[in-house]
Amino acid sequence: MSSAEFAQDAALFARMRAMWAQVDPMPADLIDRMVAAIAVDDLSREYALLTLVSTELAAVRGDGDVLTLQFSDGEVTVLLHITRTEQGTHRIDGWVDAAPESVVIVHGSDDGKVRDAQLGEHGRFEIDGVGAGLVRLRLTVRDDQGAAHDMQTPQFEL
Template structure:
């Protein structure tokens, strides 16, 4: 009985597809435009510019114990200062120029949060070396809450 129901449903859906293609066909290029629109939306959500901070911090590009990174998506900027501690772990000090509601540090499946302080300052101690991402929930214009996340970076 299930096989008959499935066959009947498949035949009905095939008939509906044929009817709609004849009476209201999809516009040429619709599928390509939709794929492009979804890809752009993903890029917009994921995109954050990563730069090494120039000037007085230029020397940290070597094998030193500190580095300074800056991420921005055009609305929110987040500079991060990464320091290698005596025990080999890292300390990450960050600042966000938007009203941060929550700050999370993500490494693989491990995620932990901290409360942003005055002037958007936050810090994470005991960070293991590896790929890392910072996720923030920020309050924007008109109290709109949105997510900001950095691309992964190595600490």
């Protein structure tokens, strides 16, 4: 393409932009709305709200730490009670306010070691023998209508 053809195309595109700006102008808040929409797109799946409920020293079976965490994405809430075992690993007891189909813990990065939880009744689950480091929980639950909902917590450190 020669520079003359390029200049002709640029002039044509400029006239088209001016015509469309007059006929169908862009809403004044479109850019802000799009930035906000992209920022929150699928936010509930990627980042659940983390609330530190309590941290205390355990008086039972040694001097291990006890940590209680609560995560919620607005639809599903999970409560975790984390204790250190005598072997130096961690035990996670959890409760979900919906019927869990699967609960897994991912140790390290997203491609890290994955372990399934043992599911109990009424949204209860447990995972024993979890080593120290960064972990995240991935849950699939069913709502009252039977629709599946996936939730993933942010990483937290054991």
